[in-house]
Amino acid sequence: MGAPDVPFLAAARGEPAAHTPVWFMRQAGRSLPEYRAVRGEGSILHAIKQPELAAEITLQPWRRHGVDAAVLYSDIVVPAHAVGFGIDVAPGTGPVAEQPFRSAGDLDRLRPLEPGDIGYVTDTVALVAAELPAHVPVLAFAGAPFTVASYLVEGRPSRDYVHTKALIHGEPTLWRALMERLADSAVAFISAQLGAGARAFQLFDSWAGALSPADYAEFVLPYSRHVFGRLAELHPGVPGIHYGVACDHLLELMHAAGPQVIGLDWRTSIAAARQRLGADVAVQGNLDPALVLAGADVALAGARRVLADNAGHPAHIFNLGHGVNPQTDPGVLTEVTALVHELTGRS
Amino acid sequence: MGAPDVPFLAAARGEPAAHTPVWFMRQAGRSLPEYRAVRGEGSILHAIKQPELAAEITLQPWRRHGVDAAVLYSDIVVPAHAVGFGIDVAPGTGPVAEQPFRSAGDLDRLRPLEPGDIGYVTDTVALVAAELPAHVPVLAFAGAPFTVASYLVEGRPSRDYVHTKALIHGEPTLWRALMERLADSAVAFISAQLGAGARAFQLFDSWAGALSPADYAEFVLPYSRHVFGRLAELHPGVPGIHYGVACDHLLELMHAAGPQVIGLDWRTSIAAARQRLGADVAVQGNLDPALVLAGADVALAGARRVLADNAGHPAHIFNLGHGVNPQTDPGVLTEVTALVHELTGRS
Numbered sequence A, B: 001m002g003a004p005d006v007p008f009l010a011a012a013r014g015e016p017a018a019h020t021p022v023w024f025m026r027q028a029g030r031s032l033p034e035y036r037a038v039r040g041e042g043s044i045l046h047a048i049k050q051p052e053l054a055a056e057i058t059l060q061p062w063r064r065h066g067v068d069a070a071v072l073y074s075d076i077v078v079p080a081h082a083v084g085f086g087i088d089v090a091p092g093t094g095p096v097a098e099q100p101f102r103s104a105g106d107l108d109r110l111r112p113l114e115p116g117d118i119g120y121v122t123d124t125v126a127l128v129a130a131e132l133p134a135h136v137p138v139l140a141f142a143g144a145p146f147t148v149a150s151y152l153v154e155g156r157p158s159r160d161y162v163h164t165k166a167l168i169h170g171e172p173t174l175w176r177a178l179m180e181r182l183a184d185s186a187v188a189f190i191s192a193q194l195g196a197g198a199r200a201f202q203l204f205d206s207w208a209g210a211l212s213p214a215d216y217a218e219f220v221l222p223y224s225r226h227v228f229g230r231l232a233e234l235h236p237g238v239p240g241i242h243y244g245v246a247c248d249h250l251l252e253l254m255h256a257a258g259p260q261v262i263g264l265d266w267r268t269s270i271a272a273a274r275q276r277l278g279a280d281v282a283v284q285g286n287l288d289p290a291l292v293l294a295g296a297d298v299a300l301a302g303a304r305r306v307l308a309d310n311a312g313h314p315a316h317i318f319n320l321g322h323g324v325n326p327q328t329d330p331g332v333l334t335e336v337t338a339l340v341h342e343l344t345g346r347s
Helices: A007-012 A034-038 A044-048 A049-064 A078-082 A103-107 A115-131 A144-155 A162-170 A172-195 A213-219 A221-234 A248-256 A271-278 A289-293 A295-308 A332-345 B007-012 B033-038 B044-048 B050-066 B078-082 B104-109 B113-129 B145-154 B162-170 B173-194 B211-219 B223-232 B248-256 B268-276 B288-293 B294-308 B329-342
Strands: A089-090 A093-097 A139-141 A201-206 A241-245 A261-265 A280-286 A316-320 B088-090 B094-095 B138-143 B200-204 B240-243 B261-263 B282-288 B317-320
Touching: A007 A201, A007 A316, A007 B007, A044 A078, A044 A089, A049 A115, A049 A280, A049 A332, A049 B240, A078 A115, A078 A144, A078 A172, A078 A295, A093 B104, A103 A172, A103 A241, A115 A139, A115 A172, A139 A144, A139 A172, A144 A162, A144 A172, A144 A221, A162 A172, A162 A213, A162 B268, A162 B288, A162 B294, A172 A201, A172 A213, A172 A221, A201 A213, A201 B211, A213 A221, A213 A248, A221 A241, A221 A248, A221 B044, A248 A261, A248 A271, A248 B248, A271 A280, A271 A295, A271 B282, A280 A289, A280 A295, A289 A295, A289 A332, A295 A316, A295 A332, A295 B162, B007 B200, B044 B050, B044 B078, B044 B088, B044 B113, B050 B211, B050 B329, B078 B113, B078 B173, B104 B173, B113 B138, B113 B173, B138 B145, B138 B173, B145 B162, B145 B173, B145 B223, B145 B288, B162 B173, B162 B211, B173 B200, B211 B223, B211 B248, B223 B240, B223 B248, B248 B261, B248 B268, B268 B282, B268 B294, B282 B294, B288 B294, B288 B329, B294 B317, B294 B329
Parallel strands: A139 A201, A201 A241, A241 A261, A261 A280, A280 A316, B138 B200, B200 B240, B240 B261, B261 B282, B282 B317
Antiparallel strands: A089 A093, B088 B094
């Protein structure tokens, strides 16, 4: 089918679509009562391993909000978990590794990812793709090498990335070896999802904003660039999104990694991003999720400001600037989706 | 005395000094064993109320490291606490208000700050100033209106500032009334410290980086600009520093508030800041405190990179890019201080 029939893919390519496409990072999850009804207790990694459950959770926000893409219900530590690194996701805490990555010997716990390691993920993608209409793509995703490395090295969510930065500056050769493995892992993980029916992908470098531009350019960019470059060879024409929180100071560098779409949080205006990166760059974002929590009036006013900032450019995928907060009233997200569709509808 | 005799004041004015001055945000505190020996248990607000104890704690890092300024041992919620708003600092948590600021009636809990409310603070400043040699100034500080507001409105430290942003966008008139009171409070608090013997000040807008440039410009900048403007009238020639974490995207706006010195974290290079703000702007920063935690080798290499980034400009006050982490080995800070003095010594 042609891109104009698929608003998400059209916008990613900068082509006009029936309306500006909408999806929400972390749209599948705790904000939805139907999610809480089926999810059960325990680690997300356990839920992800049940393809029918994971497919149902992936589809829920599409059914409820009428969003234009279904992002796989998964987690960025899945590949490291799948090769036996020894990492889990503790409910209420986040990724936890009992034995963090600290020395060269830990590289042995990161063998290459094989398709057979993640059969449950590709099964989920196939189930979701079979259910969705042709104009709603499944989005693959993976954690970018830096952000995954930060979890493996810190052993738990961090605010200052002390061990990660100590590794970068104290043992740069080991850091590079780790990043090479994680880049290959991200390629394999995303490629498997695309092979199973996903039609675009997002690389989450959520915590890269903790770095200076100089450190990002030297110790991170080469590996993220490898991910986008290799995926472009393996899956030509499939759009990739590059996203991080509070990465305004890294905008040009993250764009230089090679994504088709740059994901923005609310700290970077869409107009400013086009000024810095080129007038035709495709952008995703960037409504502050805190405004969605403040109720429909504040949220809808915020959505209108995002659209005004974009000024009618076709190369825009509407999203939040960060993931949906679990406390969010899902009715507000439905209203935001409807408003964006209404205000941008071209039919 | 002339500024060349006081390295801190010379650098703030862009004039050559005997060496690049050094101090560390949160230098007085838990990283020092001599602090832990005298501090006792309980809230920092209790310790601050004992001028001899607070003066001793303020002086400790100067004695140990030979830094070029002594920043008052205090807390940004002191003024709100002193007028009876109902806020304390819970050890291990941070500022906590049992009844957060949520409606117009809460303005009554923020009467104007009078000198008599904070006699213990001015007594501490006077004790410290009497002890220090003439070439080491005492630094006053206060929280900027936005950052103090975020504590009053959230009621505790926050990651997403949901209530604060809801107030800004849902009740902008009440927000402005709150910010006016907090701006006047910051002026009164800093002015009292300067009157007691402090010779420069820092306005901490630590969490302003959570805002978009548009929101900062409309809802925050006018009030921070009032603080710097009024203090310049009351205390002409006294340099003010403006600092926030992860504020690269607000750099021009925070500079426009009127400080003599702009404080940078490690996300903004000193050279880039001079390119954006003007070649002669005075800057403070910006060694990543995570590198100091990684040991002397990594810390000293990082300090050399900061000095290289500054390229010998006289308008540079060396500091970390954020506060000293309590786990820091204080010996490393002493080594960093000595290295900066040695490499920049002009005598």
